[in-house]
Amino acid sequence: MTDVSVRGLSKRYGGVTAVADLTFDAPAGEVTGFLGPNGSGKTTTLRMLLGLVRPTAGEALIGGRHYARLADPRAEVGAVLEATGFHPGRSGRNHLRILVRAARLPEGRVGQALERVGLTASADRRVGGYSLGMRQRLALAAALLGDPGVLILDEPANGLDPAGMATLRELLRELAGEGRTILVSSHVLSEVAQTADRVVIISDGALRFAGPLAELGGTGVAVRSPRTADLSKLLTARGFQVRITGESSLEVQGAPAEEISRLAAEEGIALSSLGEGSAALEAAFLRLTGQSAQSASAAPITADIA
Amino acid sequence: MNTLIRTEILKLRTVRGPWLLLAAAPLLVLAGVSGLAISGGDMNKPTAQSGALSHVGLTSLFTVVFGILAVAGEYRHKTIVDTYLSTPARRQVIAAKLAVYTVLGALSGVVCSAVGLAAAASWWADKGLPFGWSNSAMWTTIGGGIAWNAAFAAIGVGLGALVRNLVGAIALALAWIALIEGIVGQLVGNLARWLPFNAGQALGGSPGGSGGGPPGLGSATLLPRWGGAVVLLVYTIAFAVAAVTTSMRRDVA
Numbered sequence: 001m002t003d004v005s006v007r008g009l010s011k012r013y014g015g016v017t018a019v020a021d022l023t024f025d026a027p028a029g030e031v032t033g034f035l036g037p038n039g040s041g042k043t044t045t046l047r048m049l050l051g052l053v054r055p056t057a058g059e060a061l062i063g064g065r066h067y068a069r070l071a072d073p074r075a076e077v078g079a080v081l082e083a084t085g086f087h088p089g090r091s092g093r094n095h096l097r098i099l100v101r102a103a104r105l106p107e108g109r110v111g112q113a114l115e116r117v118g119l120t121a122s123a124d125r126r127v128g129g130y131s132l133g134m135r136q137r138l139a140l141a142a143a144l145l146g147d148p149g150v151l152i153l154d155e156p157a158n159g160l161d162p163a164g165m166a167t168l169r170e171l172l173r174e175l176a177g178e179g180r181t182i183l184v185s186s187h188v189l190s191e192v193a194q195t196a197d198r199v200v201i202i203s204d205g206a207l208r209f210a211g212p213l214a215e216l217g218g219t220g221v222a223v224r225s226p227r228t229a230d231l232s233k234l235l236t237a238r239g240f241q242v243r244i245t246g247e248s249s250l251e252v253q254g255a256p257a258e259e260i261s262r263l264a265a266e267e268g269i270a271l272s273s274l275g276e277g278s279a280a281l282e283a284a285f286l287r288l289t290g291q292s293a294q295s296a297s298a299a300p301i302t303a304d305i306a
Numbered sequence: 307m308n309t310l311i312r313t314e315i316l317k318l319r320t321v322r323g324p325w326l327l328l329a330a331a332p333l334l335v336l337a338g339v340s341g342l343a344i345s346g347g348d349m350n351k352p353t354a355q356s357g358a359l360s361h362v363g364l365t366s367l368f369t370v371v372f373g374i375l376a377v378a379g380e381y382r383h384k385t386i387v388d389t390y391l392s393t394p395a396r397r398q399v400i401a402a403k404l405a406v407y408t409v410l411g412a413l414s415g416v417v418c419s420a421v422g423l424a425a426a427a428s429w430w431a432d433k434g435l436p437f438g439w440s441n442s443a444m445w446t447t448i449g450g451g452i453a454w455n456a457a458f459a460a461i462g463v464g465l466g467a468l469v470r471n472l473v474g475a476i477a478l479a480l481a482w483i484a485l486i487e488g489i490v491g492q493l494v495g496n497l498a499r500w501l502p503f504n505a506g507q508a509l510g511g512s513p514g515g516s517g518g519g520p521p522g523l524g525s526a527t528l529l530p531r532w533g534g535a536v537v538l539l540v541y542t543i544a545f546a547v548a549a550v551t552t553s554m555r556r557d558v559a
């Protein structure tokens with residue numbers, strides 16, 4: 001089993017810092033969600049991991065080694081990058097045959113990978129006629145050719161319809177279940193919340209959070225109300241932890257949603273929304289990445305860096 | 307290296323574009339040889355046969371674009387990412403491409419020569435003139451033309467790896483051949499003979515410069531055939547080395 005580790009990684013393009021002194025781990029056999037807003041440095045980080053981009057400082061290692069030093073890269077790491085492309089005049093099957101030949105893998109892997117992503121029927125058509133979802137599946141098939149222990153996926157859900165997303169989620173869970181190390185990036189927390197064991201959150205190229213999903217504050221309840229101040233006072237008086245997360249939103253720890261609803265009703269405080277789980281997670285994510293109305297508290301919270 | 311060469315060949319076998327490009331080359335030779343005969347040039351001249359076969363070298367225009375496709379084409383379709391993920395040793399990837407495209411450039415020259423010879427022999431027979439199969443000037447013109455095709459394919463690979471933008475690289479190569487070398491040639495006078503297209507002309511052109519002469523070279527004369535060969539070889543090596551070394555360091559985005 002192989003883990004992925006990033007140590008003091010930085011990348012500057014001229015005067016622009018894309019990644020700043022980033023350190024995190026994606027432990028072996030776990031699904032790590034790599035989150036951040038668009039332009040926060042996720043893609044650059046993943047490219048440095050894959051030896052496509054040269055770091056300005058620091059190291060990005062797979063199983064303790066640089067990608068370029070891997071003996072058999074396709075058999076150790078599979079990658080789906082947004083930048084990956086296909087020749088429009090080439091069939092999906094031929095695209096995979098080329099990769100198999102370059103990696104000296106058995107030809108039979110092509111059929112297996114196509115089968116796994118459900119692309120067998122269209123394999124002999126030119127990629128130019130593929131839909132976005134089919135291209136994503138072809139890219140995934142390419143990543144799986146070498147049966148690698150590590151998968152690095154950059155925004156694999158981009159451009160997928162809801163059915164495609166569900167299939168992707170299912171496949172990720174299946175691949176994780178086989179004991180693979182998975183690092184999957186996204187700018188939408190909810191996309192990975194159901195599959196990730198842990199998350200790494202970055203913003204402006206710097207680390208904001210690294211640790212198990214549960215520590216992100218997802219156990220709380222996100223509440224929206226026009227009378228946040230009154231509601232906060234009421235809940236605090238009952239011994240619950242309340243944090244104001246926006247002009248008309250707050251997050252409550254320790255109280256079930258029904259309890260909050262009942263208390264608010266008794267006091268005649270109207271609630272405009274009440275969300276458990278994902279909504280609270282999303283609120284925490286937005287707060288960490290400085291995307292919410294109140295972005296003052298975006299200091300790095302680092303938990304559980306081994 | 308063997309694996310990489312076989313991979314490059316498979317890449318070429320699974321698309322049509324590069325082959326359509328190379329298929330245009332013998333058609334150009336056919337048209338050129340026929341044009342010479344139809345326009346009523348003096349086919350009795352001793353240099354007429356090598357003049358007809360000098361069209362083989364001119365198809366380097368196609369092999370340079372063919373070579374550009376090797377790397378710049380991969381950037382165009384973003385397949386370069388998968389290529390480097392499979393083989394992080396980029397130096398070897400570029401070296402394999404140089405080898406494959408140079409050989410195919412030479413083969414294209416061989417096909418063009420066969421077509422050119424067949425066309426010339428037919429036209430000569432049509433005019434009732436004897437076609438000298440043992441004309442040594444013709445054969446050295448053919449040999450030079452094939453070498454020119456191979457060299458320009460390799461230079462194309464290098465140029466594509468340096469520029470990386472497909473349209474930009476093709477535009478630059480064609481503009482250089484059609485325009486820039488002529489203009490630069492006028493500025494530098496006799497030194498123009500050292501420029502790549504003129505070196506190619508020296509290598510694969512017709513001896514004695516029957517008619518016209520290369521554009522822009524003015525009254526200056528081309529290098530001798532061996533001189534053209536050496537100069538073109540130097541350009542080829544320079545482009546190949548530049549391509550291999552820059553590919554090592556650059557970020558792939």
